[in-house]
Amino acid sequence: MDEKARKYVDMFRQVKIASAATVDIEGHPHSRIINIMISSDEGMYIVTSKGKPFYEQLVQTGEIALSAMCPECQSLKFTGKVKMVGKEWLEKVFEDNPGMKEVYPGETRMILDAFLIYEGYGEWFDLLHHPINRESFSYGMEEEKAGFQIQDSCFGCGACIKVCPQGCISEGTPCHIQSEHCLQCGACREVCPVEAVLKLHVTVHSQA
Amino acid sequence: MDEKARKYVDMFRQVKIASAATVDIEGHPHSRIINIMISSDEGMYIVTSKGKPFYEQLVQTGEIALSAMCPECQSLKFTGKVKMVGKEWLEKVFEDNPGMKEVYPGETRMILDAFLIYEGYGEWFDLLHHPINRESFSYGMEEEKAGFQIQDSCFGCGACIKVCPQGCISEGTPCHIQSEHCLQCGACREVCPVEAVLKLHVTVHSQA
Numbered sequence: 001m002d003e004k005a006r007k008y009v010d011m012f013r014q015v016k017i018a019s020a021a022t023v024d025i026e027g028h029p030h031s032r033i034i035n036i037m038i039s040s041d042e043g044m045y046i047v048t049s050k051g052k053p054f055y056e057q058l059v060q061t062g063e064i065a066l067s068a069m070c071p072e073c074q075s076l077k078f079t080g081k082v083k084m085v086g087k088e089w090l091e092k093v094f095e096d097n098p099g100m101k102e103v104y105p106g107e108t109r110m111i112l113d114a115f116l117i118y119e120g121y122g123e124w125f126d127l128l129h130h131p132i133n134r135e136s137f138s139y140g141m142e143e144e145k146a147g148f149q150i151q152d153s154c155f156g157c158g159a160c161i162k163v164c165p166q167g168c169i170s171e172g173t174p175c176h177i178q179s180e181h182c183l184q185c186g187a188c189r190e191v192c193p194v195e196a197v198l199k200l201h202v203t204v205h206s207q208a
Numbered sequence: 209m210d211e212k213a214r215k216y217v218d219m220f221r222q223v224k225i226a227s228a229a230t231v232d233i234e235g236h237p238h239s240r241i242i243n244i245m246i247s248s249d250e251g252m253y254i255v256t257s258k259g260k261p262f263y264e265q266l267v268q269t270g271e272i273a274l275s276a277m278c279p280e281c282q283s284l285k286f287t288g289k290v291k292m293v294g295k296e297w298l299e300k301v302f303e304d305n306p307g308m309k310e311v312y313p314g315e316t317r318m319i320l321d322a323f324l325i326y327e328g329y330g331e332w333f334d335l336l337h338h339p340i341n342r343e344s345f346s347y348g349m350e351e352e353k354a355g356f357q358i359q360d361s362c363f364g365c366g367a368c369i370k371v372c373p374q375g376c377i378s379e380g381t382p383c384h385i386q387s388e389h390c391l392q393c394g395a396c397r398e399v400c401p402v403e404a405v406l407k408l409h410v411t412v413h414s415q416a
Contacts, residue, residue, distance in 0.1 A: 019227030019275040021239035029237060031229035031273035033283035033333075051356065051394015051407065065239035067227040075241035103335060103391070108373035111395040125241075127311060148259065165316035183311070186259015187319040199259065 001041045005139040008124055012076060013039035018068040020046070022057035030057065036066075037093040037100075037114075043139065044117040045085070047093055047100075051111070058082050058115055066122075073128045080120015080140075089114035121204060131181040132166055138204075146202045147184050150174045154196035160188035209249045213347040216332055220284055221247035226276040228254070230265035238265065244274075245301040245308075245322075251347065252325040253293070255301055255308075259319070266290050266323055274330075281336045288328015288348075297322035329412060339389040340374055346412075354410045355392050358382045362404035368396035 001009065012018060013036045020034045032054060038045035044066075048055045058064060066078040090109055094100045104112060119140025126133040136145055150160070154174030161169045168181040169188060174196065177188070189197035209217065220226060221244045228242045240262060246253035252274075256263045266272060274286040298317055302308045312320060327348025334341040344353055358368070362382030369377045376389040377396060382404065385396070397405035 017277055019229070019239055021227070021229030021237040021273065023231050023235060023237045027231060027235060028287065029229040029231045029269075029271055029273040030285075030287055031227055031239065031275040032285045033275050033277055049391065049393035049395070051392050051397060053354065053410075061237075063237055065229060065237040067239040067241050069225055069241055077238075077240045079236065079238055102338075103340070104373045104393075108371060108393075108395060111371070111373070111393045111398065130310075132311070146261065163316060163319070165312045165319070183257065184259050185257035185312075185316075185319045187257070187316060189259060190319065202261075 001043075001139040004135070005137045006041065008076060008122060008137045009039045009044055009139070011070065011124070012036045012044055012066065012068055012078070015068045015070055015076070018066045020054065021065040021067075022054060023061055023063065024053065024057055025060055030054070035097065037097050038089075042116060042118060043080075045089060045093065045114055046117065047090065047112045047114050049111045050113065055113070059084065064117060066117075074124060074126040076122060076124055078117075078120055078122030080117050080122075082115050082117045085114050085116045087113070119206070121202065131168065131178075132183065134180055134182070140206075142205045144203045145179065145200060147179050147182055147200050148177055148186065148189060149179075149198045149200055150177055150188070151196045151198055153194050154192075155194065157193060159191045159193060160197065163187040163191050209251075209347040212343070213345040214249065216284060216330060216345045217247045217252055217347070219278065219332070220244045220252055220274065220276055220286070223276045223278055223284070226274045228262065229273040229275075230262060231269055231271065232261065232265055233268055238262070243305065245305050246297075250324060250326060251288075253297060253301065253322055254325065255298065255320045255322050257319045258321065263321070267292065272325060274325075282332060282334040284330060284332055286325075286328055286330030288325050288330075290323050290325045293322050293324045295321070327414070329410065339376065339386075340391065342388055342390070348414075350413045352411045353387065353408055355387050355390055355408050356385055356394065356397060357387075357406045357408055358385055358396070359404045359406055361402050362400075363402065365401060367399045367401060368405065371395040371399050
């Protein structure tokens with residue numbers, strides 16, 4: 001994991017309270033509040049108990065998405081893969097998270113299993129300061145960025161500049177989007193008379 | 209919408225900051241922080257802009273899941289259906305949420321669309337006080353509860369009572385789970401010698 005990814009993985013752990021999204025066997029989305037119990041160079045560790053739909057969905061799909069709100073109102077999001085790890089991780093989780101033994105006292109913790117989120121990609125986003133700011137990160141895989149890009153077919157008419165809510169497009173031929181300050185709202189693409197604004201989709205490449 | 213559902217829908221609006229989970233066209237989960245802009249007897253209103261994967265996923269699937277953390281550490285979760293509503297809702301959203309015009313000044317708001325979460329089921333959960341507490345709610349559909357139930361084949365051995373992390377099972381033939389105080393961890397089901405503990409799955413019935 002590179003330094004940037006480690007910074008955001010540690011930020012998830014620091015915030016601790018996150019929402020975890022999963023997909024059930026019929027393809028419906030589900031979300032619930034969880035705790036990020038440990039962060040390390042391997043990824044993020046969470047726990048859940050065998051009786052919960054969350055547990056079932058993690059095992060069935062091997063996939064999870066997270067989002068969290070940082071204390072100063074920046075947000076984090078993440079999409080990645082998850083696998084169960086050994087019961088020995090419960091001890092470390094309970095050491096680092098003292099509140100857990102109130103909920104699962106004594107041996108009752110054995111109904112829990114620990115899961116490692118071992119790869120994925122995410123983004124930190126600050127919507128409250130001007131200019132708005134975003135930074136993406138990934139680990140265990142390479143990720144190509146989402147957002148919008150203005151191609152060479154742009155003839156510099158500036159229609160996009162007028163509709164950009166954040167004023168993050170600068171004049172030129174082609175005009176240029178400052179992607180780190182972009183809302184990714186798509187207004188520029190809607191108004192471009194020559195369809196020069198390309199919508200980028202996140203594409204991921206496993207490093208394995 | 210009944211009074212109980214309205215209470216929790218209003219709680220989502222009051223907390224305002226929620227995580228929204230969706231499923232993309234390939235079946236992967238995604239999550240991001242959003243705002244609940246309006247709550248009413250029709251449901252919850254959110255907005256997003258046309259260029260975002262979130263918008264695309266809402267339109268493609270018509271489904272959303274939410275979770276949120278209340279100020280006193282109770283959590284909310286919700287799974288439901290969503291549909292786009294008219295641009296006239298943007299005006300109401302911007303009236304009720306003054307911060308929106310900083311992000312989308314003037315006419316730039318027209319890249320947004322409003323969506324109504326018109327039916328679904330959810331749960332409020334308090335893990336921090338003892339006994340832990342949960343309450344479910346739904347609107348636009350009827351929902352049968354998840355969790356665990358001890359059936360008549362129980363002969364009262366009490367094995368489940370010993371492993372319950374929350375002490376929410378009382379003696380009897382059959383033993384009885386106080387479902388509002390249950391973690392839904394499934395420990396009781398694992399130890400029952402006669403498989404008397406039934407795992408309930410949420411089943412929903414549309415009212416339409």
